[in-house]
Amino acid sequence: MTRVLIITGSSLGERLAGPAIRARAMARVLAADGHDVTLATTATLDDDASEGRFRSVALRPRDDAAFDALERVVDLIVFQGHAMEQFTRLASTDRVVVVDAYDPMHLEMLEQGREEPRATWDLMVRSRVSLLNHQLVRADMVLCASARQRSFYLGQLAALGRISPTTYENDPSLEHLIAIAPFGLEAEPPVVTRPALRGVVPGIDDETKILIWGGGVYSWFDPLLLIRAVHALAQRRPGTALVFLGTRHPGQRPMGVINDAIDLAEELGALGNSVIFNEDWVPYDERGSFLSEANAGVSTHHAHVETEFSFRTRILDYLWAGLPMVVTEGDTFADLVREERLGIAVPAGDFDALADALETVLYDDAFAAAARERVEVVRQRYLWETTLEPLRRIARQPRRAPDVEAAGGRDALAASARDLLDPADRPGFVRDLRVAWHHLRHAGAREVVRRARVRRSKE
Template sequence: MAEALADACDVRVVSWNRIERTSERFGLHAVHESDDAAIAVHEQWCDVIVVQGVSFRMFPSVRTSAKIVVADLYDPFQLEQLELNKFSDERTWNEEVRKAVSLINEQLLRADAVLCASERQRDLWLGALSTLGRLNPSTYRADETFSSFVRIVPFGLPVAPPVRTRPALKGIVPGIDDGDVVLIWGGGIYNWFDPVSLIEAMGVLRDSHPHVKLFFLSASHFNPDVPEMQVVADTVGAAERLGLRDRTVFFNDSWVDYDDRVNYLLDADIGVSTHVVHAETRFSFRTRLLDYLWAGLPIIATEGDTFADVITSQGLGAVVPEKDAAALAAAIATLAEPGARAAAAARVRAVAEAYTWPQALSPLVDFCTAPVHAADHGTRPAGLTCGDRFERILAMPRGRRRDLALLRYYLTSGGFRLVREKVAERRERLGRNV
């Protein structure tokens, strides 16, 4: 994103996580979590701030900035939280969902423009903006379609084709040979996915297609704040129960470096992504599928999301019903044939051109080269218009007053045990950012 924006704008990327990459085309700056003085330097420098996640909560100078603010909501993380925490206790599940909704509402109330990843997401955010009063006479007068207010800016692909720098799978991973057909699961394993049905499909193919292998790129997440999910244990357990682990199904236990992932993609033959059909699915934009496009891999995916429609209409592989191991096995068997795989791969490479970063980012580039406040800027409420006690506390500026309010809330909600848990979580999080 920063590379593409840098063609038209001066760009700084500011993060409270460690920054290991470098660029001569834009600035990269690391700040400590909640170090508002450090972030204020960059806030004063810029004309436009692109934010996502917890930025408003962490940095008051961003939240109260008079600069033009773009809310990047390509990830509807309030729906993720419904899946992410569904195996937690009821209090935690409710708390995490309320946090996410509160964070999103705060951004929607302040944003001068909103970014989303698809037409479906655009409908989602227009509905949310409407309930918050942002689709009002002022913004309607400025643009009756609201297309300049909510812009479709999905994730993008590098313009340059991928280049292998080393072999990664075939002849390298014990059990995966040069002549095998390799399916790659190109990312983490999360609760909203359905890898177990994929494992079961591999069981169906074990005897008829022993040369078909499945490789999970990562069974763990690079971010320690993201806990290991129940589905990881379920997936590994299914592979072991069926006797497939390290025979036709393989798990990489570490997170692959960004620049090294290309070697795994180019050693694979088919990209796979299977999920459960629910609310998160409908509005998701699976960035791993873009990696498959970039690498020219035919795709096998579950129905229900935006990309499934693209795969079907463009003939990029196969789309199957959810939790249907037999349909998955049939799709894998079809694309294991060289002719079918080559034909689908050619169509994938043709479609990929439409998803390069310059193409995907053009609506944001247009906005940033001629930025304007939303038509209702200065007339809308500065904070949440609704919410329970917990949401109102989360919306407070970070500092002692907010900490004391949280302390009182946790004491009344869960007693000293809950307070100890929350203090330990904060210490661990702050320790990782030193």
């Protein structure tokens, strides 16, 4: 049994955002494996948030005494977000540390900060880069969400000096340093707890074709093109409705794109008719009622670097509910939708392609049925017990990264990374002497002579 501490910066309660959903799934899976698990949130904790197999606690940011009390009695610490800057001990702990970097926050901030003054935007992005570097240079293992993200983070780890003979020698695939652990879904299908849309929302009945937008509305998405496409489709197919499931993300202020979307729907005369905004955030345990009443899921976004490395967790809800889907090309899930025939992937910004795709998934019964069959097959790959296997593996046998061990600790390893910011010695006699001394110590005089001859032959 391993004693595990999991830290999330997201609230734990009735209304859960993605980071909390993931952290809670980690706690549940590891507890089911027989480990002693504590799930801590640096945000808010509802009284009924705890589950039987693991303990949930509130941990106030910068409360070092409370963190130290937890850290002393665990073997493994898994965290998301800002925990390493909130608790000073975490950066130098001798416990095994797993950084959950499934959300590339520095890329996300390129879009999330766009509405801020330029100086503030620059500061927000730089702070996230610094935050991630602070974590990645100290982690025993990094978790990411996709093969694309892994390639991206490998570059960042290489720049920090983490890809070295020490980490490579006994792990040439570097699977122990950085592993893919996608966001997952529950094994049990959605449970309908109450009527959610049909017969509840005016104008939506049993005959309505419902297109659902799961999750929040953020600036990197493209809800405006979608609203225009749905409005156009509803002119031909009056029984069409687009439902935005949530517009108030727990713990975040709404972005301007939400107001733009509502204004556009009102301008088109679609607001409350073919376009419905749920003004709250659906409780986590109730989302199955909404998804079960939908005919298809949708996610549209702009084309930029955030898209390339994103992992749209709402797509997993569509898989969970067995929904065919329409998505924008450019991210990991668009590739999956296209390759596995789960729906239709359309080019970013292509109004006609989007409108045609929506009509197909909603009104072509044969196409929708075939897509649902494929969804049922693919969803088995994304069960939490499967996606979290790298975390389960390190929990079974916690071990520090070899370069952390070799450096003598996390702070020492981080200090060595600072040398990578400057080039090596300038060419010249002093550097030649230093190189010769290095080879004399490690390979002997014969090697020094051999290298000198090789060098002269090239001059």
